[in-house]
Amino acid sequence: MTEPQHILVTGGAGYIGSHACKALAKAGFIPVAFDNLSTGWRQAVQFGPLEQGDLMDRASVDAAFARWKPVAVMHFAALSLVGESMQDPGLYWRVNLGGALNLVEAACAHGCRNFVFSSTCATYGEADGVLLDEDTAQRPINSYGASKRAIEDVLRNFGAAKGLNHVIFRYFNVAGSDPEGQIGECHDPETHLIPVMLQAVQGKRPALTLHGTDYETRDGTCVRDYVHVSDLADAHVLGLRWLLEGKGDRVFNLGTGTGFSVKEVIEASRVITNREVPVVMGPRRAGDATSLVSGSERARAELGWEPSRSNLPQMIRDAWAWEQGPGYGKD
CATH class of the missing domain: 3.90.25.10 (UDP-galactose 4-epimerase, domain 1)
Structure with missing residues (x-):
C-alpha cells in the first residue's frame, strides 16, 4: 500500500491556500496547512492537519518539515496588499522575501526538493495593450510585485545550487469561492x-x-483578468504532479x-x-x-x-x- 504523501501548504488557512488544500485532498494528497493565522482562518483548515507556525521563525519551519516530511511545498503565504506595499515597502521585503528564504532553506535542508510557488502578474508591472505571456519582461511597479519577483530569483538560484525543482505560477485576479460552500473568500480587511x-x-x-x-x-x-479560485487550485495540483513526474522547472501564467x-x-x-x-x-x-x-x-x-x-x-x-x-x- 502506497504511503500517503504530505504537502506543506504555507498560507493553507487563507483564501487561495485553503482551496488548494481541498484540491490536494481530492487528488489523494494530505495537505498540511502551515499558517500563523494572522490573516487565515482556523475554520478554513478542513482537509488536513494545521501546523501553526510563522515563516519568519525558522525553528517552526524546521519543526514542520521534521514532523510531516513533505514531498513538496506549496507556498502561498505572503503579504499581498498593493497599497500597503507602497506605503511600507520594508515590511513587504522583510516578510515576503525573508519568509520565503527561510522556507526555501528549510526545504533544502530537509531534502524536500519540489516547490510550487504562488507568484503574481504584479511582477510584470505596466504592460498595457499587451497580452502577457511568460516571456513578458518583469518590471514591477510596487513592492508587492517586486518582492514576488525576487522570490522567483531565489528559487532559480537554489535550483542551480541545491537542485530545488520549482513551478512558478503568475496569476491574475482571483475570484469566486468553493462551489460547494465549504470555504470561501474572507479577508479582514477585505480589499478585493x-x-x-x-x-x-x-x-x-x-x-x-x-x-x-x-x-x-x-x-x-x-x-x-479574473480566474476562479477553484480553477487556480486545480492548476497547482497539476503543477505539483509536473514536479513529481520529474518534468523540471517551469513558469506558467494563469489567466483567461x-x-x-x-x-x-x-x-x-x-x-x-x-x-x-x-x-x-x-x-x-x-x-x-x-x-x-x-x-x-x-x-x-x-x-x-x-x-x-x-x-x-x-x-x-x-x-x-x-x-x-x-x-x-x-x-
Whole structure:
C-alpha cells in the first residue's frame, strides 16, 4: 500500500491556500496547512492537519518539515496588499522575501526538493495593450510585485545550487469561492473588488469606491483578468504532479485572456444579484496598473489546465453564494 504523501501548504488557512488544500485532498494528497493565522482562518483548515507556525521563525519551519516530511511545498503565504506595499515597502521585503528564504532553506535542508510557488502578474508591472505571456519582461511597479519577483530569483538560484525543482505560477485576479460552500473568500480587511462590491450590495459596508475613472481603457476604469479560485487550485495540483513526474522547472501564467473593467464587473454583479451596487468616486491608488490581461496557452498545452469556472458570471455567482452564508469567525 502506497504511503500517503504530505504537502506543506504555507498560507493553507487563507483564501487561495485553503482551496488548494481541498484540491490536494481530492487528488489523494494530505495537505498540511502551515499558517500563523494572522490573516487565515482556523475554520478554513478542513482537509488536513494545521501546523501553526510563522515563516519568519525558522525553528517552526524546521519543526514542520521534521514532523510531516513533505514531498513538496506549496507556498502561498505572503503579504499581498498593493497599497500597503507602497506605503511600507520594508515590511513587504522583510516578510515576503525573508519568509520565503527561510522556507526555501528549510526545504533544502530537509531534502524536500519540489516547490510550487504562488507568484503574481504584479511582477510584470505596466504592460498595457499587451497580452502577457511568460516571456513578458518583469518590471514591477510596487513592492508587492517586486518582492514576488525576487522570490522567483531565489528559487532559480537554489535550483542551480541545491537542485530545488520549482513551478512558478503568475496569476491574475482571483475570484469566486468553493462551489460547494465549504470555504470561501474572507479577508479582514477585505480589499478585493468582487467581495467588497457584494458586501456593499448587502449593506455590510459603505459604497464601493471607484479608484480612478480616468485610465486609458474603454470606460476609464482599470481592466483585470479574473480566474476562479477553484480553477487556480486545480492548476497547482497539476503543477505539483509536473514536479513529481520529474518534468523540471517551469513558469506558467494563469489567466483567461479576457479582461474586464471595474465598471463591467459592477454591471455583471447587478445582473447576477438583481441589486444595484452603491458606488462613490475616488482617486487613483498608487501602484495600480491600468490593464493586466494574460492568456494561459502554456498552462493549457503543457499542464492540460482548463479553467472551466473562470467566467465572470460564474465567479460572481459563487462569490455571492458565499457572501450570503455564515462565513468564518461569525460563530
